[in-house]
Amino acid sequence: MNATDFIKDSILKLNSESFRELERQLIGEYISFTFLDEDEININNLSEKLYDYFEKIVLKNTESFEIIIKNYINNWDEMVGKYIAKEHATKKNETPLPLPRSRRYYNFAMEIRRSRSITMRQLVDYSRIMMCLYTSVIDNNNSIISDFDYAVNFMPLERMIASMKAEKSNAIMFKKKLFFDIQDLYSSDTSTLIITMIMYYCIENSRIQGGY
Template sequence: MESTEFIKESIGTLSRTWYGELKAKILGEYLKFSFLNDEEISLNTFSEKINDYFEKLSLKTGSNFETIIKQYLSSWDALIGKYIAREHNVKKNEAPLPLPRSRKYYNYAMEIRRTRSITMRQLVDYSRIMMCLYSSVIDSNNEVIDDFDYSANFISLEKMIACMKEEKSSAIMFKKKQFDIEDLYGLDTGTFIITMIMYCFIKDNQVEGEQ
């Protein structure tokens, strides 16, 4: 997947409402237009700005867009994996118990992560699973979760981003924040921007009446 394809299939399809939400989340803290007022920034102009960002990110990190997406997938796994319930232990000759619901969905997400070339549909599925799992982790005060709410109604971008900014690395000594977003053109900042795009796309495509 190229950045232009990703942007066309995500940002390019947003309704006016969710385009406005995404623009408000990204402009100011992450990107800015020096000579345009908010009302002058069309969807096409904003899409070009995001594509320019990913091109500069690629140049700065030496990573093509597929690698940037792989880093996004990896970063979400690092957030979630340790909180997912394990398979139930069973004694010899006993029938295996059903997988915990969280593990079942997480395993599916890992199948997507191992795919050589991620499609937009797979990226949406992965993002929704991981965002819903993370929301349950947050609400359980970072406890291991067996079950979770898969409704897009359940996820809050503000809550997720705030918690992601405070996440610590898994290093035993000298723990530091998991995400370094001080560098605008760093892979961690790229992960945050992709997260915002995917959140708005998922919410915009939520089925009406979905629970």
């Protein structure tokens, strides 16, 4: 997947309502236009702006767009994976208990993560699973979750992003360090937040169109 295909299969397929909501989230804090007023921004020039944004990250960090997507996928796993209930322990000759629902869906997400080349369909599926799991984690005060709601009725995006920005690093030496360093606009951490917003509205757009 390259940046062009990603934008074509995500932003350019949004309906007007989903696009305007995405625009509202991005313009100002993450994306800005010098010569266009807000009412002049449309789906095409925002797509061009985002393409330029991803290209700058690629050039600055000498990495491919696929690596940016992999970083997005890995960041979500680091946030969510530690809260997923483990497989039930069973003694010898006992019938294994069913996997906790959260673990079944998480395992499927990990199969996607291990794919050599992520498709847009896989990225949407992965994002939906992880966002739904993350919603349940937050609603349960960052506790281990066995079950969760897979319906497309996420918490408001603002609350999800706020929670992500407040995440702390898992590394022992950086316990007080924020997980996402978003001081640099053209960084992997900031791009994860931007891709999260895009994927959120892709999923929401699919729900409105009857895809979920």
